[in-house]
Structure formats: C-alpha cells, structure tokens
Amino acid sequence: MLGRIFASALFAGVLAGALVTLAQSASLIPMLLEAERFEMGLAPGDIHQTTVERTASTLMANVVTAVGFALMLVGGFALRGGNMNWRLGIVWGLAGYAAFTVLPGIGLPPLLPGSERPDLFESQDWWLATAGLSIVGMWLIAFSRAHLLKLLGAVVIVIPHVIGAPRPDGEGDDVPVDLAWEFIVGTYAVSALFWIVLGALAGYFFARRSA
Numbered sequence: 760m761l762g763r764i765f766a767s768a769l770f771a772g773v774l775a776g777a778l779v780t781l782a783q784s785a786s787l788i789p790m791l792l793e794a795e796r797f798e799m800g801l802a803p804g805d806i807h808q809t810t811v812e813r814t815a816s817t818l819m820a821n822v823v824t825a826v827g828f829a830l831m832l833v834g835g836f837a838l839r840g841g842n843m844n845w846r847l848g849i850v851w852g853l854a855g856y857a858a859f860t861v862l863p864g865i866g867l868p869p870l871l872p873g874s875e876r877p878d879l880f881e882s883q884d885w886w887l888a889t890a891g892l893s894i895v896g897m898w899l900i901a902f903s904r905a906h907l908l909k910l911l912g913a914v915v916i917v918i919p920h921v922i923g924a925p926r927p928d929g930e931g932d933d934v935p936v937d938l939a940w941e942f943i944v945g946t947y948a949v950s951a952l953f954w955i956v957l958g959a960l961a962g963y964f965f966a967r968r969s970a
Contacts, residue, residue, distance in 0.1 A: 763968045
C-alpha cells in the first residue's frame, strides 16, 4: 500500500508541477519580475537572465510541492477507501484548492514583492491554521453521517476567519493597483489549474495501480 501511495504521488506530482510551471512562466513570473523592477529598480537588460533563473528554481519548488500535496491527496484516497478514478480525483483536487488557496486567500490574498504585507510569522501561523482547519471541516462535512458533525465541520472552517488574519504593518505598497489585482486573479487561476490537474492525475495513477 505504501509503495502504491508513493508511486502515485510521485507520478502525479512531477507532471502537475511541470505543467503549473509552464502556466506560471506565461503569466505569473513576468508579473513578479515587473513588481521587482518597481521595488528594486532592475534594469530591462536583467530581465531575461532573471526569468530563466526564476523559472528553473520555480520548477524545482513546484515539483517538490506538488509531490507533497499529491501525497496528501493519495493518503486521503487510501484513508477514505472505496473506488477512485480521475473524475473523483478532480473533486478531491477542488477540495485542496479550497483548503490551500481560496479559504486562506480570504484573509491573506497573494501579494507581489513591494506590496504592503503583515508580519511573516503571524501570516504563516494563520495560513497553516486556516488550511488545517479547512481540511478537517471539509472532511467532517463530506464524510460524517451525523448532522451535528457536519455542522461542527462548518464551524471549524469559519473559526480562523472569525479570529481574523494578520493585518499589514503599513510598509511597502509600491506596486501599481492594476498589477496587484492582475496577480491575484492570475494566481487563483493557475492554482485552480494546478489542483484540478493534480487531483485528476493522482486519482488516475492511484486507480491504475489498484487494478
């Protein structure tokens, strides 16, 4: 079983990580570099080399991250039991998108370099708590039979938003508003693509190795 989980996660993570890197290279990385030009005063001639370096490091980070998320998905498949396929994998992927992108993004939206931002450690703590509680809450809502547990799941999801995310410290905000909004929309779109593809691939490889 462990070999099946790791192999499925590895295949799904490598493919999804490579695909999302292509999407980021076409959309998000140019915006990051443009924001850094505002913040650091990069010369136009530095852009090409910086883009190549950024894409290479992004590919490595994306593959490692995707394999980690795929392990979580496939571990969830195994824990839940039952039949799995790529269609159900997409559903699980969308749940991951909600837990790791949409719900934390309500309080901490994606930010470009130079943007006004809250304390890093407080942001990390709130993000981790929100993602973890979102997973627990969605699991209770989806798989609990008792209505009370489903209600508890909804409460668990809301808790970090009632507490509230850390607020910016008032420093930064050198990024044009239209570029900041374009980055937020692009990040959500690329993340949705990532989670849909990762869920589909994880479901496919897990089911295939079960046959």
